[in-house]
Amino acid sequence: MIWLSLVLFLVILQIFVILIKEHREPYKLTAWLFVALIIPLFGFFIFWMAAGGHRKNMPSEDTVHGPRKTCSPLLQDLQQTPYTRLHRYIHSISVYPPAAARNTKIYVDGQSFYDDLLEDLEQAKEHIHMEFYIFRDDALGHRVAELLKRKAAEGVVVRCIIDGIGSLSYPKKKIDELIAGGIEVHVYMPAGMSILHKRLNYRNHRKIVVCDGRIGYWGGMNVGSEYMGDETKLGYWRDTQMRIAGDAVYGLQHTFLRDWVQVSGQNWKESDELLRGRFGFSGERPIEGRENHGLGGNLIQFITSGPNQAHHAIHALYYGMFTAAQSSIYVTTPYFIPDDGIKMALISAAKSGLDVRILIPGRPDSRLIKLATLSHLEELMREGVHVYEYQPGFIHAKMIIIDSLYATVGTANVDMRSFFSNFELNAMIYSKSLVKQLEKIFFEDLQHSEEIDYRAFASRSYWRRMKEAGARLLSPLL
Template sequence: MNWVHIIIELIIAINLIAAVITVFREKRDIAATWAWLLVLFFLPVIGFVFYSFVGRKLPKNKMFQLKKETKLELERVLERQSKELNNDHTEADKVVEDASGMATMFMNADSAFLSHRNRVKLITDGKELFHDMFVDIEKAKKHVHVEFYTFYDDQIGRDVLHLLEKKAKEGVEVRVLWDSWGSMGTKNKFFNHLRELGGYAAPFLGTHSAVTDFRLNFRDHRKIVVIDGQVAYTGGFNIGDQYLGRSKKFGYWRDTHMRIAGSAAYSLQSRFVRDWNATDRENPINTVFDPGSEYFPVVKVNGNTSLQVVSSGPDSEVENIKLGYLKLISSATRSIWIQSPYLIPDDSVLDALHTAALSGVDVRIMIPHMPDHVFVYRATQYYARQCAKWGIQIYNYDAGFLHAKTMVVDGKLGSVGSANMDFRSFKLNFEVNAFIYDEKIAQELEGIFKADIQKSTLQTTEMYDNQSWWLRFKQDFSRLLSPIL
């Protein structure tokens, strides 16, 4: 028995030492450090398998490639834009003036230029989105750039691919970036015919297989389409049949996307160029950043929306999109309405929401009524329960799966993009959001939220108090893993 005890103690000691070395060899915040120590210590062997999927960071050479792709120099484009496109005042000018601090913050943190006079359309249904996108791609004369977390080899995926092949055959420059983990099941050869026709396709940062990559974190979660540098799309939808409501598991898919016509397309274009050039070193986009260039044409659009496109990711030292969320929340005087499939905020965002609720601001958060990831959903329920105690209204969307990532504040400011309200989007994945300065679009976002309330159930504190002890235990346990979910 003494030998058994010695062996057990030796295993525990080795496991502890290995856990400490594994966690501390890479720089992390305190919360993530303790969460990983908890997992590795209490789940010997299994914890290390889990870490291999979730805990490992990007290889240094790939991170270097991303950092090397510096911000695009758009000063000359902006100078000409200000002279030719922004002389006339718009309805959004007062909103921009009132939120000048946020605009300045994004310029300093992410070099995100403030674009005016854009024409923006909000899209909440997959069928409408792909219809509009197909129409715009059909009209492309010079280039189509596509970047998605998910590009499935299913019916809509093949429909999109065939259209891109058609444009490539016509001589249009077609480039496709996809994430191998988010597009699991889609093989590299899926894009071979597009390549034969002169197009380009590559997995983000050259990772061809989700299996061999063996890494869940640091994924390309962005959704970007840019057509001729004039029209762009971004938001929450991906390319796959489930986003058209064809999945029995999820049913109707409720998401929010944006079609942008105007100079804001420059920012999405520049984001794509940086991601592409960091991925495919052999076929880079050799851009000329002069006004009127092929990739950044001067675009005169009769629109009224001012916005900034902001990106964030593990290659940045600043969590730009999270800072934007915090700025929106702290600026609210009347209302904050949020939609997110995941509600796993860090302490800074939680404190901001709590402060807003205590200040009498109408804070509402809408989440799905069903899970797509078990631990993530239980952690979401935990934070929803906490927010409800503070007087924040929590709604469960019942008509399908809610995947929208939106925020609207005081009916004046808004955000639409790929970033969820969680740790993963704040610091672990590559994201992109549009921050909007336009009362008309903000009020449209409010109208969408109100319509969704009619298909949702308000979660009361009594409902949470009546939950079983086992469900509450699963929520509490999942919350401990929040920094690594």
């Protein structure tokens, strides 16, 4: 009886601690209580190691400012529209103002992206800043690493950030070789440190490359051969990556340097000199007016989010876009696990007569995540949302388009991990011609997809529904 009473006390205690720590985020609270009850004590140990408070122990991104934001002349005409509220909302949640991007290029496959990336890395003269969630020790990873070492030997400053969990399989000896080759490398929260500091659940999911402060890349692709379609299990890998030049690169550069200060311990003033000094950027002035938007530039605005923000900017961005839409919402995402607010915004749009379409993978890379995704679909389809499954392989692109006028492309999925636990980066795209290109890509993807039939889906077995329900309970932790 004594042992039984002790065990019961510990079970009650762990529930009490979880309630205290997660009461502000009910979606996580439910998931952690489920884990703690299914695997008592050990489940609580996992919670303690993974759910440490990020905001208490780190500088908030809300306090790290970019260039002073003013009312951009490039947005003045746009603000006299039904989307005025959306513009103001995005302006309030982003560190960066809208800026002009030149030579914009969209990649829908890995081969063309890596061809251009390697060429730009080869042409770099001053510095290379690279940040990836996944860096593989495969043929592509080896090729990139050797090129970076050669550029460092030429005197180019090369700085790299990789995530400790996303790049867990990348050998330490390879990192040591990069450092020995003159490359500055830092790992964001290695697995051991993540456990020690109780931040295992928080990852840096950003993908950024900046060459000489003049050319920048971001999107869904990491460094790995699977992004070139070499993964036989998943088949063709469909992703979206973007390349820009011009003033808008500042947002990528500044975001990288913020992350660099965090992982390296370098003084921010020293990093800020990269923006103020020889690379030609200044945080003391608005940057959006230097390029002529009317002569071929594309107006974009970078938005970052992370668990150390008081307000989750990309969650706010997606919700704001969905509620502002007037005629259509098109979503491409590999992981669709929305919270109640996002789901209600989509349902409200569909019930109001908007054309709402969601494109997800037909071949998932995670069976558990796919089950969690399916658990949300019946309610959405019943209210008029159309859901499609991409068939040729795995679609990893993250893209939202509303009304053929505005789009966002970046690293954030439509799931609670991206919204609340990961460091992410998206770009809001205002230029109609660029949005039209992205919309064309969306409809080309639909031609290779199959719409889920609502009636057939609604008649699935109770056993399948039970599996979906279990996955949904765990989904905030996936």
